[in-house]
Amino acid sequence: MAGSKMSLPLAAAVAAVLSVLLAASTHAGPEMDPYKILGVTRSASQAEIKKVYKRLAKEWHPDKNKNPGAEDMFIKITKSYEILSSEDKRANYDRYGQTDDTQPYGNNRYGNRHDGFYFDESFFNFPFNSKNHRDFTDSKYTLHFNQYVNNVVPDSYKRPYLIKITSDWCFSCIHIEPVWKEVVQEMESLGVGIGVVDVGYERRLANHLGAHRTPSILGVINGKVTFFHYAVAKEHLRQFVEDLLPQRLVERVTDKNDLQFLNSWHELNKPHVLLFDQVPAVPLLYKLTAFAYKDYLQFGYVDQGLSETANLQKQFNINTYAPTMLIFKENTDKPADIIQAKGMKKQIIEEFMSNNKFLLAPRLVSQKLFDELCPVKQFHRRRKYCVLLITGDEEIFSFGNQAFLSFASANTREVVRFAYVYQRLQQPLCDILMQNKESAQSPPQVVILERRNAAGKAFYKPVTAWNGSEEDKQRLLEELDRLQKDPSILIHDAMLPELNNEFASMFVIRWIYASYDYLSEVIDDILHNNWREMMPLLSLIFSALFILFGTVVIQAFSDSSDDKQTKPKAKDGTKAENECIFNTNTPLSKNFVEVTELTDITYISNLVKLRPGHMNIVLVLTDASKNILLSKFAKEVYSFTGSLTLHFSFLNIDKHSEWMSTLLEYAQDAMQIDAEEDDGGARKADYTGYVLALNGHKKYLCLFRPVYTGEDHDSRSSEDEGGAPGGRSRSRSRDDHPPRKSNRSRSISTLQIHHKLDRLGLWMERLMEGTLPRYYIPTWPGIDKITPCK
Numbered sequence: 001m002a003g004s005k006m007s008l009p010l011a012a013a014v015a016a017v018l019s020v021l022l023a024a025s026t027h028a029g030p031e032m033d034p035y036k037i038l039g040v041t042r043s044a045s046q047a048e049i050k051k052v053y054k055r056l057a058k059e060w061h062p063d064k065n066k067n068p069g070a071e072d073m074f075i076k077i078t079k080s081y082e083i084l085s086s087e088d089k090r091a092n093y094d095r096y097g098q099t100d101d102t103q104p105y106g107n108n109r110y111g112n113r114h115d116g117f118y119f120d121e122s123f124f125n126f127p128f129n130s131k132n133h134r135d136f137t138d139s140k141y142t143l144h145f146n147q148y149v150n151n152v153v154p155d156s157y158k159r160p161y162l163i164k165i166t167s168d169w170c171f172s173c174i175h176i177e178p179v180w181k182e183v184v185q186e187m188e189s190l191g192v193g194i195g196v197v198d199v200g201y202e203r204r205l206a207n208h209l210g211a212h213r214t215p216s217i218l219g220v221i222n223g224k225v226t227f228f229h230y231a232v233a234k235e236h237l238r239q240f241v242e243d244l245l246p247q248r249l250v251e252r253v254t255d256k257n258d259l260q261f262l263n264s265w266h267e268l269n270k271p272h273v274l275l276f277d278q279v280p281a282v283p284l285l286y287k288l289t290a291f292a293y294k295d296y297l298q299f300g301y302v303d304q305g306l307s308e309t310a311n312l313q314k315q316f317n318i319n320t321y322a323p324t325m326l327i328f329k330e331n332t333d334k335p336a337d338i339i340q341a342k343g344m345k346k347q348i349i350e351e352f353m354s355n356n357k358f359l360l361a362p363r364l365v366s367q368k369l370f371d372e373l374c375p376v377k378q379f380h381r382r383r384k385y386c387v388l389l390i391t392g393d394e395e396i397f398s399f400g401n402q403a404f405l406s407f408a409s410a411n412t413r414e415v416v417r418f419a420y421v422y423q424r425l426q427q428p429l430c431d432i433l434m435q436n437k438e439s440a441q442s443p444p445q446v447v448i449l450e451r452r453n454a455a456g457k458a459f460y461k462p463v464t465a466w467n468g469s470e471e472d473k474q475r476l477l478e479e480l481d482r483l484q485k486d487p488s489i490l491i492h493d494a495m496l497p498e499l500n501n502e503f504a505s506m507f508v509i510r511w512i513y514a515s516y517d518y519l520s521e522v523i524d525d526i527l528h529n530n531w532r533e534m535m536p537l538l539s540l541i542f543s544a545l546f547i548l549f550g551t552v553v554i555q556a557f558s559d560s561s562d563d564k565q566t567k568p569k570a571k572d573g574t575k576a577e578n579e580c581i582f583n584t585n586t587p588l589s590k591n592f593v594e595v596t597e598l599t600d601i602t603y604i605s606n607l608v609k610l611r612p613g614h615m616n617i618v619l620v621l622t623d624a625s626k627n628i629l630l631s632k633f634a635k636e637v638y639s640f641t642g643s644l645t646l647h648f649s650f651l652n653i654d655k656h657s658e659w660m661s662t663l664l665e666y667a668q669d670a671m672q673i674d675a676e677e678d679d680g681g682a683r684k685a686d687y688t689g690y691v692l693a694l695n696g697h698k699k700y701l702c703l704f705r706p707v708y709t710g711e712d713h714d715s716r717s718s719e720d721e722g723g724a725p726g727g728r729s730r731s732r733s734r735d736d737h738p739p740r741k742s743n744r745s746r747s748i749s750t751l752q753i754h755h756k757l758d759r760l761g762l763w764m765e766r767l768m769e770g771t772l773p774r775y776y777i778p779t780w781p782g783i784d785k786i787t788p789c790k
Helices: 002-027 034-038 046-060 070-085 087-096 131-141 145-155 171-190 203-209 234-244 258-262 284-292 307-315 346-354 367-373 395-409 427-433 470-485 507-527 531-566 573-582 603-608 626-640 657-666 725-736 743-754 760-769
Strands: 161-166 193-198 216-221 224-227 250-252 272-277 298-303 324-328 337-340 385-391 416-422 445-451 457-465 492-495 615-621 646-652 675-677 683-685 691-695 700-704
Touching: 034 046, 034 070, 046 070, 046 346, 070 087, 131 193, 145 193, 145 203, 161 171, 161 203, 171 193, 171 234, 171 284, 193 203, 216 234, 234 284, 250 284, 284 298, 284 346, 298 307, 324 346, 337 346, 385 395, 385 427, 385 470, 395 416, 395 470, 427 445, 445 470, 457 470, 615 626, 626 646, 626 743, 626 760, 691 760, 700 760
Parallel strands: 161 193, 250 298, 272 298, 385 416, 615 646
Antiparallel strands: 161 216, 216 224, 272 324, 324 337, 385 445, 445 457, 457 492, 615 691, 675 683, 691 700
């Protein structure tokens, strides 16, 4: 009996436990995603969410929609809107994925760690790790690594983030806490993102941000991290957030530049916003709004306290007692929308901007704009149609374009968007949609299209050739009426290509901006002693400088020692030079030019079978001029010995004059060679001092003719590389003194031979540049025959 009495309470307890577990398992099931239900992105504004909710509520209301699942869908839509319309519930869902606000934040991540035990925290009187201390900062704004990478960084392109780095048992963190709370309350109401990183639990994220000490405060904008280096005061942090924003977000507008500002809508393809206020500085809320909508709107500010803005205030009848915001679209004389209120709130401004993001008929300049103007069809009741004008940017199309704009301005259908595209700038898209594909520039055409998926599939119908006439407008209006009754009139389908980004900056400009940002970060780190971050870069810089300096010093000492060892004496100078040139058995060294004689033995390897791309530089000389010309040749070509494709040789014309004559006969377009008369009266060519650049593989040559540039009483200098004044001057000298040569004439002859190669260095530079004329020959003549000496 006792056992049966005990079994009843036990059974009841087991049943209660099972019911609790069942409820917990049911609650732990998958939660609904309010973003997917409403069809909005995680970065959607409150105005966008509200607009989508109103449309879906009308569509799925059980009284209007007889679908069996309409009631459940309507409940889900209402619940999703309740979550996303509340900042706290939305933040809770974004961080922890929870839609039930009765659950604690973070799944007890920072909850009470002493479950089952009671501690009176007032006994310790330390705020560290206390629940109340973490409620405001850690629990609500705590960032994790994945959350930062996936949410904060993409969102930082629309609004800046202010992040505090803290840790447990951080005494300095206590002192900045009151200021931090005030700044957070103010900045969050303006739209600035707030985050807190606990180094003890998120060491990976702290290292990723480059924060190595606590407390630290940093800002994140456009994915870039900037540290706060000043005293923690409310004014300093506010200025820090303002400095994070780009400089030219808002343009100052006066009576002098108002027309220029408003008329730039066509070039920028954006509506223009004007804020009238009495404060001289642009309000931070307005700057943050300009940053959030910088891709859609152009912002200007009018200071009502300036006398230069009196005409603007009078023109638009501005009330001086409250800030006024005007939006201008295609019509610059009359604003498209206006709001005026004392103390404008962030939600009001966001809704105002969201409803006026596009022109009445904007130009398609990028794929992003195309996706927003003509979204992909999601439900049958959420169709969106695009009326697209394919036209040109020339003056002859201006009347038709203006007529299309006036037609779009009169449109009242919510499911129809109007846009135009320049055929010249978006040729792939226009080729698919245009009926007339024969000519490069087709006449303007109006097309109605509906996008079916993100891959590019669309249904479309060409409506009419457009010239802006009343008949064209009437025909387009009839087609839109038919489309509203029967969407199946879009009979054509195609895969649309991705649009070109007409406003994309050039690679060089992007590289300059990236370099500027990197240098700014480096200078900022140096000025504020962030040595831990700078250590790798500084190590690399000092290592490179050390290697460069060491190389220069070693090179300087090596040059000085080599100069001392190789400096010849004055009386033995010519002998030393000749020894260096003629010693072909010695390995090539720094002050050495290896010159081989071109003979019947070396002819095949040094010319006929020379490797492709290699050239042989051949000096033509005689027995009498051999030592002088080789010495001068070595000095002139020394700077080119580093090239592995150049080989140096000399040819003795006393032995191989017939080969030289035959070679130049083959090169029929070569320059005329001067000759001198011998004792028999015959003309004999003088090739002494000539230099040939021979390409054995391609069978061509480049010719250097000697030029005399030294000063002499019996000869003149020449600046033409193609002339040979040396031969003529010597001939005249011999005619004037036929009997004998004095010592003076012999020294003059030696001087002239020495100066024949004065311009060889310049000729070699032109040879390496490839600017010398080339004389092609059919085949290389043989060199086996030796000319007999006379």
